Amino acid sequence: MESILKTSVAMAAYKGEKYILEQLKSIEEQTVMPDEVVIVDDCSPDRTVRVVKEYASKSKLNIKIFENEYNLGFRKNFEKATSLCRNEVIFFCDQDDVWKN
Numbered sequence: 001m002e003s004i005l006k007t008s009v010a011m012a013a014y015k016g017e018k019y020i021l022e023q024l025k026s027i028e029e030q031t032v033m034p035d036e037v038v039i040v041d042d043c044s045p046d047r048t049v050r051v052v053k054e055y056a057s058k059s060k061l062n063i064k065i066f067e068n069e070y071n072l073g074f075r076k077n078f079e080k081a082t083s084l085c086r087n088e089v090i091f092f093c094d095q096d097d098v099w100k101n
Contacts, residue, residue, distance in 0.1 A: 007034040008085035009093055012077035016095035017046040021055060026099040028061050034091065036062045040081040043071045048095075 009027060013020060020039075027037060041049050049067055056063035066084060068077065082090060093099070 005089050006087035007032075007036075007089045007091065008087040009034045009037040009091045010078065010081040010085050011037065011039045011093050011095060012042065012074060012081050013039050013044065013048050013052070013095045014042040014071075014074075014077070015044050015046050016041075016048040017044070017051055019096035020048060021051055023093065023095055023097050023099070024052070024055050024059065024061065024063070026097075026101070027093070028059055030099060030101045033061060035087050036064060036085065038064050038066070038081050038084045040066045040068060040077050040084065042068050042073070042077045 027034065039052055049065060052063065052065050056065065072080060078092065
């Protein structure tokens with residue numbers, strides 16, 4: 001019996017209010033959706049977290065959003081997002097990417 005690997009998307013977010021929605025939509029439109037999308041917000045002063053939570057409430061994606069207590073910076077924030085992923089395969093994306101399907 002062939003096993004199918006589960007997939008995660010790791011996203012570090014900071015001041016992503018203007019871009020993150022388009023990226024989440026592009027992930028949801030993929031031929032095969034990931035099993036989870038892990039987003040770690042690095043103390044954004046804008047509405048990034050609210051935008052993600054509103055989208056997650058209506059989305060087919062399994063979105064998990066975490067908020068840092070203090071700013072970690074880009075690299076450490078991606079490391080944290082990676083550590084919170086629970087699947088065998090992890091895809092990395094920036095909040096302002098747009099994936100083609």
